[in-house]
Amino acid sequence: MRTTLKKRHRRETLFRYLGLFSLLLALTFLGGIFANIVYKGYPAFFRTEIAASSGRSDLFNAHSIYHKNEDLEWITASSDVDMYYKNGQAGKLSTQKIQDIQILKKQGQIRLVLNTAFFTHSDSREPELAGIWGGLVGSLFTLAVTFLTAFPLGVGTAIYLEEFAPKNRFTHWIEANINNLAAVPSILFGLLGLVFFIHFMGLPRPSALVGGLTLALMSLPVIVVSTRAALSTVPSTLKEAALGLGATPLQVLFHHVVPTALPGIMTGVILSLARALGETAPLLMIGMVAFIGTSPSSILDPATVLPVQIFNWSRSPEMGCVENTSGAILVLLMVLAFLNGCAVLIRKRFET
Amino acid sequence: MKHLYPITLERTIKFFFFLCALSAVIITVGIVASLLGEALRFFSQVSAIDFFFGLTWAPHVLPSGEAVGFGAIPLFTGTALITLVAMLIAVPSGGMIAIYLSEYASPTMRQILKPLLETLAGIPTLVYGFFAATTFAPFLQSVAGIFSLSIASESALNAGIVMGIMILPYMSTLSEDALHSLPANLREGSMGLGATPSETIMKVLLPAAFPSLMAAFLLSLSRAIGETMIVVMAAGLAANLSFNPLQAVTTVTVQIVSLLTGDQEFDNAKTLAAFGLGFVLFIITLFLNILALYGVKRYQRIYG
Structure with a gap:
């Protein structure tokens, strides 16, 4: 009896340490990746x-x-x-x-x-002159298009499903579609964008407009799912009280439900935009992979985005490109950390 | 009563929300239609039997107009091999992390680590791909050198391990949610009968959460199969029919990218092949997603 108990306790400790070990291993690995990129990129x-x-x-x-x-x-x-x-x-x-450089070094x-050129220049064939400005502007335009299309559509869908939709098979089918779309590989949205926006609608190819619309397709289900989650946390007593005081369903929606759920909705939207910002694969499909040495001045201009620029640099054999790639990844990660931080802050600030 | 919304406006806005909801359906239909349409054009030029059962992938169109070398088996085996390596990394460690966070970690530790893992799950896969190609591949080669093994610089092992690390946060947050949402009386009942925490986890909690854990596994699997950037940067273009993880293999997603980043003539069998592959990818991931989201629900027991 005593010995079995000892054995069981030993197994318990082992199991517990195995869990801690896995956790530390994973964090070490992820920390290692991060440290490696900082080391190469700075x-x-x-x-x-x-x-x-x-x-x-x-x-x-x-x-x-x-x-x-x-x-x-x-x-x-x-x-x-x-x-x-x-x-x-x-x-x-x-x-x-090399000796000459040593001499120059001694002479100061x-x-x-x-x-500063790294932030203010656009892409260049020469790594020491190349910068990320073009990619940053392109990403900004692309995200603006994504936001302006995916936000109203996604929030509208969520409001319909959460507040108005009758419980029937059609509603259920829409829900199934959305849940499934949220897990479709991003590259397939690129194929859809290629066929629909470029070949069917004839929009200009490597433009922020097409890139943004393609990413909007991808972000839409994520926004819908998170907005629905936010809307469902609004207590029904709030709605009933407003309705009881004679408000119309739309007044209840716009005066009470949406404002209450807004922090949750914004958190979801920011996180989905952060995901869209880091996305590369669908943009490769719609031809945003071309070398572009200028920053776009409208959403119809040929544009590149930061992740695609990183991808292009990473394929270059030039030595200077490795550090540029890592540097650009650092900038991308910082922007993403900022967006995630905003999302966490909003969630914490309005958490009830 | 001027301040009231007129009924027509009320109806119009409701209808607008309905149209928004329809957009999700339209996107799904659009994906299926565009993939299926182009895939059917592809299969009119290349026989489906050659595509699904052919053993050589070297797509080109002969001057006579005949399309040859469209055997996709090496791509399927390559995808399977890299996914297998990734899941071998992600499933055990992801599961252990989920167990630790849900059952052993202190509330403070959980509160810090859970958002951290969620943030890590949001790191662009491009970053992992770059790490795999520039740092991990040379590292693996030097490790293999110690054991005097020869390992390709674009080996399946390299892409698979890094993909496993990429999926790990995703897998562990999903599994942690599944475990943490189990009611406390399951734990209390088991421990009250004298079981140790690990016995409770293995014999009570894991079986109880099994359907949700299965869903987490299937969603991670679907993500691994559809993952593009890591394999584009770290796995090769060479379509070897091999199950040796030390060799270079290619995947469905890599080939879609390489077929479509060149010229984009829509009547070319090579371009259309990308849509054939895309369609296969869609069907596989759709199957996994439906299984994860609806199939396992039937086995879900309600506790509490």
């Missing part, structure tokens, strides 16, 4: 410059020399020099040049500055 926020007075035009970025004007004191270094100075990767540099003619 050099992208810095840029190597060489004093113009050194006259070493062979170490300058070719593009910068071309636009060189007289009063420019510091000139952006070429990608190879940049990589060597920051990470010590020799790459294609000759030993002679080479320096590291904050790479």
